[in-house]
Amino acid sequence: MILAGGRGERLYPLTRDRAKPSVPFGAIYRIIDFTLSNCLNSDIRRIYALTQYKSISLNRHIQLGWNILSAPLGEFIEAVPAQQRIDEHWYQGTADAIFQNIYTLQEERPDLVLILSGDHIYKMDYRKMIAFHLERGADLTVAAIRMDRNLSREFGVVEVDGDWRMIGFQEKPEEPRTIRGDSEGILASMGIYVFNTELLVRRLIEDARSDSSHDFGKDIIPVMIGKDQVFAFDFRQGDCEDTGYWRDVGTIDAYYEANMDLISVTPQLNLYDPQWPILTYQLPCPPAKTVWIEEGRVGAALNSIISNGCIISGGNVKRSILSPRVTIHSFAEVEDSILLERVDVGRNARIKRTIIDKEVQIPPGTEIGYHLDEDAKRFTVTASGIVVVPKGMKL
Amino acid sequence: MKKKILVVEDEEGLRLLYKEELEAEGYEVLTAGNGREAIQQLETGRPDLVILDIVMPVMDGMEALGRIVGKERKVPVILNTSYSRYQEDFMSWAADAYVTKSADLTELKKKIGELLGKGKAR
Secondary structure (H helix, E strand, O other), X not given: OEEOOOOOHHHOOXXXXXXXXXXXXXXXXXXXHHHHHHHHHOOXXXXXXXXXXXXXXXXXXXXXXXXXXXXXXXXEEEXXXXXXXXXXXXXXXXXXXXXXXXXXXXXXXXXXXEEEEOOOEEOEOHHHHHHHHXXXXXXXXXXXXXXXXXXXXXXEEEEEOOOOEEEEEEEOOOOOOOEOOEOOEEEEEEEEEEEEHHHHHHHHHHHXXXXXXXXXHHHXXXXXXXXXXXXXXXXXXXXXXXXXXXXXXXXXXXXXXXXXXXXXXXXXXXXXXXXXXXXXXXXXXXXXXXXXXXXXXXXXXXXXXXXXXXXXXXXXXXXXXXXXXXXXXXXXXXXXXXXXXXXXXXXXXXXXXXXXXXXXXXXXXXXXOOOHHHXXXXXXXXXXXXXXXXXXXXX | OOOEEEEEOOOHHHHHHHHHHHHHOOOEEEEXXXXXXXXXXXXXXXXXXXXXXXXXXXXXXXXXXXXXXXXXXXXXXXXXXXXXXXXXXXXXXXXXXXXXXXXXXXXXXXXXXXHHHOXXXX
């Protein structure tokens, strides 16, 4: 069950019209594609994505792009909107989201439930975590990754004994318990849980009937550490990248950096690994092309990712990521930028360190990213100086 | 003060039977004919315990149970049904007791006594 209702407030305005899992990433993907691909690559083929907030874009993406499994074999990827069968409010916490979908769980009656977040970018073989869960005879296993201790306020911090049995859990602590023998490191919960179904249901019901924030990190895990078999799983044992790559991309700056990593010579996240393909939905598009090569007018892209359907017509693109069907007109310059689908950059325009969301037409001669004071009057500008032009904005 | 019990049952005859029998035990009894009425009664009548049939029109007992525990977390609920198979339903685990319907109300009364005696009531 993938929790795909994340608002992603700090990613505004990229989340103005869509939930965080639906935010485009890496030119052709959506953030949730990484989790869904991990499931398929781990042979997990019965998948519910629990959506709620601004879910139209996400539902469409799942219907169009992920309708690829075999229903006759009992496989499915289904977007489940908040049905309000139990409560007319939005989900109150992560545990409440699963509790409200107890009927969905009932239909399947699996032995184990893998609970995932649709908000993160990483490559992980969940089979290794499930094998660990079964080997240890666990009731709950929580995936954990090493993080620097100064980030503890952003994470649930896991404390384990020598056998990786969980002996403590702190939600976003100021003073975290560090890893034994590594006083600068903490074990952070990745929001990835394997539960024995029956116990999950019992704990969710108890939680629903108590005064609680109905959250796995704040409520369910601390209660279970006291009375059930709870283990942590070392992400390095299941990491398919071998680099410990796991990103929350929770802020515009983090989003920008994670995208820009992809155009480096050897990115930390390898999208080209045939053993671990990342799937997505793409409208069929013609191949990318560049045109014009004459004095002062060269259509070129360097150190960049250029998607299908792009036309670079006499303009210049450097260190940038172009989603499908982006057009760059003559004498335009695009540097260190992320252009989402169907952005059109007019003649002589200059774009630097800017994220342009879908379907924006940049008029000829426009400059963005060169005068941040001016840009801040029209656009979002982050502390580190990244400009964001919202989807469909008329300039 | 008398303890207040909400009986949720779609068959009128049974509803009256429960009402009479439980009033004779010294309880105040509210009634509802389906899950939706039960939710309304929960808000207006503030019962100390709910006896909930499962197979009912408009809103069945299983759905009502989910809503009841979401709204009034502490109020004990007894599922009271002719069918034992509902014990397989995950949601039925949210009930405090599961009683199979019978003309003899001894078991039901015993469960009521246990649940109200536990100090769970308001």
